[in-house]
Amino acid sequence: MAARVRYDEVGVGTEIPSREFTVKRVDLLRFCGACSDYTMTHWNERVAKAVGLPDVIAHGTFTIAEAVRVVTDWAGDPGALVEYSVRRFSHPVVVPDDDEGARLDVSGRIEKKLDDNQVVVRLSASSGGREVMSGARAVVRLA
Amino acid sequence: MALNHDFVGRTHKPTEIYEVSREKIRDYALATGDTHPAYLDPEAAKELGHPDVIAPPSFAVMLFFRFGGWPLYDPEFGKKKEPVCVHRAQRTTHRRPIQPGDRLVQTTTVDDMRVLGEHEQWTMTHTIDTVDGEHVCTVVNTILSRGTAAPGEG
Structure with missing residues (x-):
C-alpha cells in the first residue's frame, strides 16, 4: 500500500479536497449492469413514482462509491481504504431524464486519528x- | 407483516465460487466513473505495491447481486416483486483489496429484521473469503422494504 498523504502531516479537522459529480441516467444504467442490480427504481420512472419517489434514484452503492473516490484520490492509493460506512442513505439522489443530470457535492474532513496510521474521514x-x-465515514491508512 | 422475520439468524450456505477478472474490475470501475490507474493498469498498481490491479472498495457489494441476492428472492422470505426495496445503510470493511484471480465465496447471515412504521428493514452480513479460507472483506447491508409492514404494526 502506498498512500501519498502522510499520517504525520494531517490532524483532526484537516479538510480533504471537495468534489462535484454529475450523475445522469446513462450512468445509472451502466451501474445497473456492472453491479447486477436492476432494481427498477434505478431506471424506470414509472415504477419510481409509483412507490412514492420523485423520480428515478441513484443506487446507494453508486452514491457511496462516488463519495469514497474523494478519499481514495486524496490518499493516492485506493488500496489504502480500510472501511467505508453509511449509517443511513437519508435522501435519494434523484436523477432526472435530462441532459444535465443530478449534481452530487462531496466533502470530507478528518474526524479522528487511529493507530496503525489510520484516520477516520x-x-x-x-x-x-x-x-x-x-x-x-471512511477509514484510510496513510503513509 | 409481509416479510418472514423468522429469517433472523439464518445463514445461507456459502455461494458458488466467483473468480475475479481484470476485465470485470475495469468494467465495474468505469461504471462508477472512477478511472484511478490502480483499477485499470497493472503497472500503475504495482508501483503502489499491489501485485496486480485492485478492485474498487464497493466492488464487494456487487457479489450480493451476482450471487442472487439471498434472502431477497427466497419465496419463504416473503418479498414480493413490488413494492421495491432501497438501500438504507452499508458498511464495507477490507482486510485487503480484491484482486484478479481471487476465487471468492460469500456467506450471508440475516442479523436483524424490524418494522419501521409502514416499512420493514433487514440487516445482513456478507462474509467474503477466498475458497482457500482467507478472509478478504465483510459487507453489512441494511435494506428497506417500502410499505410492506401490515397496518398497525411497528
Whole structure:
C-alpha cells in the first residue's frame, strides 16, 4: 500500500479536497449492469413514482462509491481504504431524464486519528440541497 | 407483516465460487466513473505495491447481486416483486483489496429484521473469503422494504 498523504502531516479537522459529480441516467444504467442490480427504481420512472419517489434514484452503492473516490484520490492509493460506512442513505439522489443530470457535492474532513496510521474521514454528500448520506465515514491508512 | 422475520439468524450456505477478472474490475470501475490507474493498469498498481490491479472498495457489494441476492428472492422470505426495496445503510470493511484471480465465496447471515412504521428493514452480513479460507472483506447491508409492514404494526 502506498498512500501519498502522510499520517504525520494531517490532524483532526484537516479538510480533504471537495468534489462535484454529475450523475445522469446513462450512468445509472451502466451501474445497473456492472453491479447486477436492476432494481427498477434505478431506471424506470414509472415504477419510481409509483412507490412514492420523485423520480428515478441513484443506487446507494453508486452514491457511496462516488463519495469514497474523494478519499481514495486524496490518499493516492485506493488500496489504502480500510472501511467505508453509511449509517443511513437519508435522501435519494434523484436523477432526472435530462441532459444535465443530478449534481452530487462531496466533502470530507478528518474526524479522528487511529493507530496503525489510520484516520477516520467524516464524509458529507449533498444533492438538490439535501444531505443524501448521514453518518458517512471512511477509514484510510496513510503513509 | 409481509416479510418472514423468522429469517433472523439464518445463514445461507456459502455461494458458488466467483473468480475475479481484470476485465470485470475495469468494467465495474468505469461504471462508477472512477478511472484511478490502480483499477485499470497493472503497472500503475504495482508501483503502489499491489501485485496486480485492485478492485474498487464497493466492488464487494456487487457479489450480493451476482450471487442472487439471498434472502431477497427466497419465496419463504416473503418479498414480493413490488413494492421495491432501497438501500438504507452499508458498511464495507477490507482486510485487503480484491484482486484478479481471487476465487471468492460469500456467506450471508440475516442479523436483524424490524418494522419501521409502514416499512420493514433487514440487516445482513456478507462474509467474503477466498475458497482457500482467507478472509478478504465483510459487507453489512441494511435494506428497506417500502410499505410492506401490515397496518398497525411497528
